Amino acid sequence: MGRLSAISRIAIPLVGALVLSSCGTDDTPNDTLQIVQNPVAATAAVSPAVAIKPAGSVFAAPGVKALVTDETSKTLVVAVSDPPSLRIYDLAALDAPKTTVALPGPAERLTVSNSQVLAGVPDKSVLAKVTLPGGALETIPVAGQPSAGLADGDATLVAVRDRKVLEVLSENSGPKTITGQIYSADDVLNTGDGVVVLDKLRTALFSVDLTEGKIGEGLRAGDGAANAVTDDFGRVFVTDARAGALLAFSTTPLLLRQRYPVPGGVYGIAYDRARGLVWVTLTERNEVVGFDVRGGEPIEKHRFPTLRQPDSVTVDAHGGRVVVGSAIGEGIQVITP
Template sequence: MRVGKAISLMAAVLFVAGCADDPPAQPTSSSTPVPPAEPARAGAPAVPPAGRVTPLPSGPEGIVIGTSGMAAIAVRDPAAIVLVDASTGVVRQTIPAAGAARHLSLAGPDGPVLVPSETSDTLSEINLTDGATVSTTPGVGRQPHDAVRTADGTIVVTNERGGGVIFVRDGRVVASLPAGPPQPGGVAVVGRYAAVADVQGNGVWVYDGSTRRQVARAQIGTKLTHAIGLSGGLAAFADTDGDAVLIERIDPQVTEVARIESPGKPYGLAFDPQRGLLHVTLTATNQLQVIDLSEAASPRLLGVLPTVQQPNSVAVNPRSGAVLVTGSGPRGSLQIISPDLLPKG
């Protein structure tokens, strides 16, 4: 069904709570604590997950998949990066890490993987082919949460506990901008721009990687968490507290293109540019939304699939279009949804 700028899905919300391993939010200028947006704390799935499920080490979070078909998954207990065959779910290599990461991103189509470590305040680049560490940059803020590489080659790191962003080139910090979001979370890359979501509120700050300056700011949604770049100068933001996903044009001003209703604490985002599909995890209901974004201003909800418990992150295998979801519940798990199981609308 086509519904203009908004699509709606009715889903039951199980119950909502913050992530236990996140520190308390920073105080505002009035010293009143503002809790950050968090995924729901999901219960056990009510129905079996779609596709195949394989076990993972405890605490899986971010996942990325390169064009070679190798996936990298950040696990937190103990801290490591796990390289997994995205087709089979077989673990190929486990790389111990100095600190735990929550988000991962790719600096190129097949890596290296950008690993911002929240507990060691470092940014590592890891080769997807053999797990070798390309570089490690210390001092990238306090609890670096997410990182992207802009078109000019600058890596922009969100400084969650320090506020603002850190700019990295050639394995070293070259600049920082403390002004801006008080608790920056997810960041989307759109060409040379990095669009940062503030998890304490509904602000989006846009930075130019080439000039290392803030170039735009906008208020959108209710309270944001994750962000991801799309095609054609667009980005998607998970409005976790607003039960929606917001599609915005970044040029660098922030302009609303569409709003997708996503009841159930939307959190993880993945985009398949070859097929024009956006995948959204609903953490309160253990579900995955599949949305056709071939016409970004008129998104179409194709359907919803059951997932593993606590589906905090999702990625697409660019080789096959299969969708992989990490389950961050009591038992770490990886769900592989083959393309034939995806709803067609």
């Protein structure tokens, strides 16, 4: 059998072992997702000096926190920390930003829907909403440290890290707070089949029942879940920065379907919906790698040298270009595979 079959034989029994149980028979908490006593979120491995010229083109930019593209407005949005702002680029002219939107603090995660970018600004307790391509800014106060936002119909889902909750903001029904057995609400994703929250402290995924207002079952996501994306088949892909792996989960039910080894400091992740490719960055090697994930197991299709500390990546789905951001201010890299 191929690699996937071998991995599946290992992974599937773990599913039952690592699903969260609320308590033991003696009413003592039985936390099967707990890895260490004092968990710490995984971070990107420190990159060495660049030894190979980065592929494609590199444009000047300060330290990049996050990247996202919007097909409708044909823009690239880059979150930088110094000064805290969003830089909006025309995808047809990436040499300089078309618009710069000042933020009250650094953004950590960007999502885009209906030509609006949502950016959690945890240090200032706000969710920033920016209209593309013009850059009109609206800030929404959120108690705590909002790390990520996601549009969901007429509602906005906000992962609030320190409060360990998912806030549901809706003009029609009013706000709702969803709580559960999570340690850190770091990201929220919608697969089309269900909503999940990524908990980096517990290095786990949790299902969310929006109708009932409950955090559901949890499942371990490797030894150091770092970043996650969804694909067109209802799956969630997670980079495991500590164990060096690409994980694939289904959400109905929440199951680990694949664990594919990716050495080299895997961290950033993006999905090319037009080509069925998952792109991941390798910060220990200053590389970006594209895997075809439409079949039984990931198949490497592309590998390119990058600039130093490539913590973030996104894809221009229309043209297939890959955009990589350096977290230490060495620029924005654009690669045409």
